[in-house]
Amino acid sequence: MKGTNLGEFEELVLLTIAALLNDAYSVAICDELEKTSGRAVKLGVVHSVLNRLEEKGLVKSKLGDATATRGGKRKRFYSVTSAGKASLLKAKEVRDQLWNRIPEFALKAI
Amino acid sequence: MKKSNIPVHPPKWAERFLSWYCKPELLEDLQGDLNEYFERNLKTKGARSARWIYIIDVIKFLRLYTLRKPEFINALIHWIMLGSYIKTSSRSILRNKLFSSINIAGLAISMSVGLLLIGLLSDLFSYDAFHQNSDRIYRVTSHYSYLDQVNSATNASSSIRLGKAIEESIPGVDKVAVLRRGLYGDVKVPDAKAVTMEGLWANEASLRVFTFPLLHGNSTTALKEPFSVLLTEKSAKKLFGDNDATGKTVLIKDKEHTVTGVLKDVPLFSHIRFDMLVSLSTREITQKDNKHELEWDNMWNAYTYLLVPENTDLALLQSNLNELALREDKTVENTHIKLGLQPLKSIALGEELNNEIGPVMNSSVVWMIGILCIVVLLSACFNYTNLSIARSMKRAREIGVRKVSGALRSHVAFQFITEAIIISLAALAIAFMLFLLLRPYFISVYPGMQDMVSLELTPQMMVCFVALAAFVGLAAGVFPALFFSRINAIQVLKSTPALKLFGNLSMRRMLIVMQYTISIAFIAATTISYRQYEHMLSFDLGFDTENILNISLQENKPDQLIKALNEMPEVKQISKSGLVTSVGYYWSTTVKYTNPADSADIFYNQVDENYLPLHRHKFVAGKNFTPKLNTEGEKQVIVNEKFLKRFNITNNDPLKAIDEYIFIEGERTRIVGVLKDFHYGRVESKIMEVMFTYRPEQAEMLNVKIQSNDIAATMNKIQMEWKKLDDVHPLKAHFYEESIERTYDEYKAKIKIVGVLAFLAIFIASIGLLGMVVFTTETRLKELSIRKVMGASDGSLVVLLGKNFILLLSIAAVIALPATYFYYEKYVLNQITFHAPINISDLVIGVMVVMALALIMIGIQAFKAARSNPVDVLKNE
Structure with a gap:
């Protein structure tokens, strides 16, 4: 077990799910990620990440209603669990701590 | 899907592949995602690339986490349910006595033929296996041509000279056995009655190549000296009674020979047979003045067998033989003898050779029986398939309930395969009795057969029997299993009219046509062959043979x-x-x-x-x-x-x-x-x-x-x-x-075999047809009664019921007759120079007999149905 540590892409996906609120299913997540990050995101990668997140207990999912657009197949909607929320917060905290230690000039010099 | 006029779908096979490998809990979601992408791509990139991307995605999704786990649980369920399957199957077998007996009878009869064939093959395959080195022994065959006259037949025999030449010039051959036939005559102990015996002259190495163990005497020297003779146990007993024969003198054709040992009797499954072996060196003395004895083209009476080391390069050995033949050809005029190699184990059941040393069975005969046997077996399987599917609606509810309670397709399929195998095992029991009953007749159908095979039961044979039954059950059950497992539970339980399930009509018709085609072809073949046989017996040979x-x-x-x-x-x-x-x-x-x-x-x-x-x-x-x-x-x-x-x-x-x-x-x-x-x-x-x-x-x-x-x-x-x-x-x-x-006994044997098979095929097809007719009349009884109430006559009802079957039989006749006719014209009769022409009326008679049988059956059933009182049928709904 990798524990609750998040990878970079995992974190992005988890954030997107949180951001999409009630409309977080695989294709929408994919599209949203593509829009915000500006890089091409493959469905297969998103899928496996979703699968992994669910295994870690960071997200949970349920099947929605069938629609005609998907050939009669139902969507699986994801939502962030409290554990997911905690790990997101933790990740943010780590970053914030580091950010706070960087003096302003040092950044300018780069 | 909505954009273009013709809806475009993702490739079917890719969809199926996805649902095959993907875990059920992930499947729906994945399918949906892919569909969504597909439609999006359809709009932006066109149909072709959309399909293409779909395929690639399906393959890309093949990952560890999407893979379906193997379903051990399913296999386990099969085992747990086996008891239930057997119970329900035997109930349904007992409930439908007519159909079960038709199935069991058909399968039993056809299987008994299969058992005979297995017995025959098992005997023939065990030929010559008693030789310790049986897989290292080869016989040299020879093919004679003089000038440009090419003789079509290959000979099992070769010259005595060949054996010597191989010993001298071909390396890598362990031992060369030379046998010479023609030793036939009276054998006498002085002052006693003569006994006629048949034997072979054999060289010293023969006892080394073959495994003919000696009871008495020394096998290394027994065939060394001229005028040495080895007697089999049986012939020693005939000549000397219970006394030890070794060292005694016997007169073979009035020449004194010394008995150097006693051999164990030759097993039945040996293609080399003899009452005695005399040393080949004897002939060096008796045939001293015969200049032909050791000539290269005197290749009609001796046999050469080679014992080669394991892993011998046969191609090299063959090319060595070719060289040797070319060298030796020079010793005679205008003659070329081509040599070949034949493995010992393929002698008893192999190609037809001239000048065989002992009894052999032509493999084409076995092939013929085998193919006919499979055809008859298939016919019985068709019966099973036909009747089970025809009666599907009676079982459909059961399947519906099973499926509702959680049975998968594979479970239902397994159930029906089990049922077929139970029936076929029951048939095996009867077939086995028939086998025991028919065995003596089968062995005596051809005089040569008695000499060659015993059809004694062996453990391997029994295993083959059971395997055959299982296989037949599988073959018979596979179509019903596929058919039943496809039944939709909701449809059946909603009690939709059974007619919808009744599809597959064309397949069943096809099976009936095939059965009858086979039967008619068999009966036509029998009549044609019988005419030929009669023709041969009454043939004018150009001289008188009477009395x-x-x-x-x-x-x-x-x-x-x-x-x-x-x-x-x-x-x-x-x-x-x-x-x-x-x-x-x-x-x-x-x-x-x-x-x-x-x-x-x-x-x-x-x-x-x-x-x-x-x-x-x-x-x-x-x-x-x-x-x-x-x-x-x-x-x-x-x-x-x-x-x-x-x-x-x-x-x-x-x-x-x-x-x-x-x-x-x-x-x-x-x-x-x-x-x-x-x-x-x-x-x-x-x-x-x-x-x-x-x-x-x-x-x-x-x-x-x-x-x-x-x-x-x-x-x-x-x-x-x-x-x-x-x-x-x-x-x-x-x-x-x-x-x-x-x-012409062999023709008689063939006619008997084909005739019996024809009879069986007709019998099986007929009981199958009977089942179908009974079933059709049963299901249409109400319809018939209403028709009758409306004023239809008995005759018209019979016609109504029968015409479909008659049509099928006519199609069968139209296929079978020309096919048989041309087969015989083209492949069989042109090998017989003086053959009787095929008589069309003979063929028609055969068809008439089959048709008449079928008509009587249909007629009786239809008439019974037509005569039934409409009131009785219609009053209870």
Whole structure:
């Protein structure tokens, strides 16, 4: 077990799910990620990440209603669990701590 | 999907592939995602690339986490449910007694044929397996050609010289066994009665190559010295009783031989058989003056077997043999002998060779029986398939309930396969009884068979039997299983009319047509073959064979017997001959005419002056032999017309050919008569060049023309006379017609086999049809009753029910008859030079019989249904 540590892409996906609120299913997540990050995101990668997140207990999912657009197949909607929320917060905290230690000039010099 | 006019779908197979490999809990979501992408791509990139991307995505999603886990639980369920399947299956078997008995009877009958075939094959495959090195022994076969006359047949035999040549010049051959046949005659212990025995001359290495264990004696030296003989246990007992034979002296054809040992009896499953083995070195002394003995082209009576080391390069050995043959060809004129290798284990059941050393079975015969047997088995399987599917609606509810309670397709399929296997195992029990019952008949169907196989049960055979039953059950059950497992539970339980399930009609019709095609083809084949057989027996050979008794002299002097026979009033005429012709025996010798380079092997018979008149041979020119001339030292010969043509004697003019001289084995001989062409060989072969030489003193047969009202009494008298002449050997006398009949025994056997199979095929097809008819009338009973109420007559109802089946049978006849006709015209009859034409009316009769049977069955059932009282049928709903 990798524990609750998040990878970079995992974190992005988890954030997107949180951001999409009630409309977080695989294709929408994919599209949203593509829009915000500006890089091409493959469905297969998103899928496996979703699968992994669910295994870690960071997200949970349920099947929605069938629609005609998907050939009669139902969507699986994801939502962030409290554990997911905690790990997101933790990740943010780590970053914030580091950010706070960087003096302003040092950044300018780069 | 909505954009274009024609909806575009993702590729079907990719969809199916996805749902095959993907975990069920991930599947729906994934399918949906892919569909969404597909539609998006359809709009932006077009149909082609959208499909293409779909396929790639499906393959890309094949990852560990999406993979379906193997379903052990399913297999477990199969086992748990097995008891339930067996219970429900046996209930349904018992509930439908008619259908079950049709199925079991059909399967049992066809399977019993299968069991016979398995027995036959198992016996034939175990031939020669008792030799320790059986897989390292090869026989050298030879193929003879003289000038450009190519002889089509390969010979099992080879020359004695070959064995020596291989020993000397081919490396990498462990041992060479040489056997020579022709050792037949009386064997005597001094001062005792002679026993007729058959044996082989064998060289020293034979006992090393083959595994013929010695009970007494030393196997390394037993066949070394000339005039050594090894007796089998049985023959030793005949000659010496229970005394030890080793070291004793026996007279074989009046020559003293020393018994050097006693062999264990030759097993039944050996293609080499003998009562005794005499050392081959004996022949070096007895045949010292015979210059042909060791010639390269004297390849008709000896057999060469090689024992090679394991992993021998057979191609190299073959090329060595080819080289050897080319070297040896130079020792004889204009002859080439091609050598080949034949593994020991493929001798008993193999290709047909000339000059076999012992009994063998032609593999084509086994193939024929095998194919026919499979066809009959298939026919019984069709019955099962047909009836199960036809009655599907009775079982459909059960399947519905099973599926609702959680059975998967595979469970239902497994259930029906189990049911089929149960039925086929039940059929096996009956088939096994039939097998035991039929075995003696099957073995005696062909005289050669009795010699070769015993069909004794062995454990392997039993395993094969059960395997056959399981396989037949599988074959019969696979279609019903597929059909039933596809049933939609909701549809069945909503009680939609059964007619919807009733699909597959075309397949069932096809099966009926196939069954009847097979049956009609079989019966047509039987009638055609029977006509041929009759034709061969009654064939005009070109001479008279009626009431002629051929007595084998068995090396006795004929004069005493002739005198006695002449005194009998029933005996009209007696002649002497060398052999009986037209029954498959051939004698040939070398003949030359004026051109010394042109020699030919000509078939001949040596006869006395009574032979030709007695057999009513027709002279074209010249006259019969004159005995007086012979005593004056002049050789006479009578030839047939073909003979003149072969040598182009006086431009084929028979009249001028008289008094021409030919050379028979170098002897100048005068043609005194020319005969009309007649059949010397079997009817299948062409008329050949034949000559009669005048050598009454070398007669081996007496041909006695008999006119008697009481044949048995006459035979008795002849028997008595024979006893006076020779009390060692039993009388060997056969009427000519009998011998001819025996010549074509193989045809008789084939007809019997095909005939029985035809009968079985018809029987199976008929009971299958009966089942179908019973079922159809049952399901349409209400319809029929309503029709009747509305005023339909009985006759019209019968027609209504029967016409479909009759149509199917007619289609079967239309397929089967021309197919059989052309098969026989093209492949079978053109191998028989003098065959009877195929009689169309024979074929039609066969069809009529089958049709009539079917009609009677349909008629009875339909009539029963039509006669039933509509009130009884319609009153309860």
